[in-house]
Amino acid sequence: TQTVSQSDAHVTVFEGDSVELRCNYSYGGSIYLSWYIQHHGRGLQFLLKYYSGNPVVQGVNGFEAEFSKSDSSFHLRKASVHWSDSAVYFCAVSTSSGQKLVFGQGTILKVYL
Amino acid sequence: GGIITQTPKFLIGQEGQKLTLKCQQNFNHDTMYWYRQDSGKGLRLIYYSITENDLQKGDLSEGYDASREKKSSFSLTVTSAQKNEMAVFLCASSITPSSNERLFFGHGTKLSVL
Numbered sequence: 001t002q003t004v005s006q007s008d009a010h011v012t013v014f015e016g017d018s019v020e021l022r023c024n025y026s027y028g029g030s031i032y033l034s035w036y037i038q039h040h041g042r043g044l045q046f047l048l049k050y051y052s053g054n055p056v057v058q059g060v061n062g063f064e065a066e067f068s069k070s071d072s073s074f075h076l077r078k079a080s081v082h083w084s085d086s087a088v089y090f091c092a093v094s095t096s097s098g099q100k101l102v103f104g105q106g107t108i109l110k111v112y113l
Numbered sequence: 114g115g116i117i118t119q120t121p122k123f124l125i126g127q128e129g130q131k132l133t134l135k136c137q138q139n140f141n142h143d144t145m146y147w148y149r150q151d152s153g154k155g156l157r158l159i160y161y162s163i164t165e166n167d168l169q170k171g172d173l174s175e176g177y178d179a180s181r182e183k184k185s186s187f188s189l190t191v192t193s194a195q196k197n198e199m200a201v202f203l204c205a206s207s208i209t210p211s212s213n214e215r216l217f218f219g220h221g222t223k224l225s226v227l
Binding site: 009032034036041042043044045046049051092094095096100101102103104105106 | 158
């Protein structure tokens with residue numbers, strides 16, 4: 001069974017700062033990794049996903065994530081955050097053998113003006 | 114584009130009550146899901162359905178029933194609400210059951226049990 005861990009429950013930055021939200025997973029086989037964003041009172045929205053190929057994947061609104069097999073990680077980054085990026089971010093994993101998406105606990109990102 | 118509509122947005126129930134949450138999607142997606150979201154615990158899969166009249170249990174199915182009578186709708190029943198229970202239930206859909214498909218989510222139903 002795959003697991004996913006987001007080590008930071010809260011991250012606080014100022015507008016214009018760069019940010020990295022961490023995600024680590026455990027699974028020995030082929031894995032799909034994705035990030036979702038949830039604004040307050042809304043459902044989750046897909047940001048990006050990785051399965052194979054270039055380990056750096058680009059998503060919407062300037063987000064990117066980098067896969068590292070050696071670190072078992074899929075951290076999300078943004079070079080310059082906007083106040084509207086304040087939300088909860090979820091990392092999720094699924095497997096090629098068909099196991100459904102398993103979500104991390106989420107990281108609350110607060111961006112101050 | 115499509116939309117996933119969850120009703121009601123807020124649901125207040127009594128301990129022991131049977132409560133039903135509804136979800137409609139107009140994406141024409143095959144697969145639909147119900148997740149439970151508790152503060153600080155991420156999302157946990159309750160039930161999913163890969164096509165009309167199909168039901169598959171997730172990790173948290175005990176205490177819940179589900180029904181997929183039409184391709185566009187997927188309902189979830191809390192069989193006996195627990196006192197002081199508070200959670201958000203999220204419905205989602207995907208084009209196929211494939212594990213690499215992205216999910217589209219509704220805005221959620223917030224449940225409070227008195």
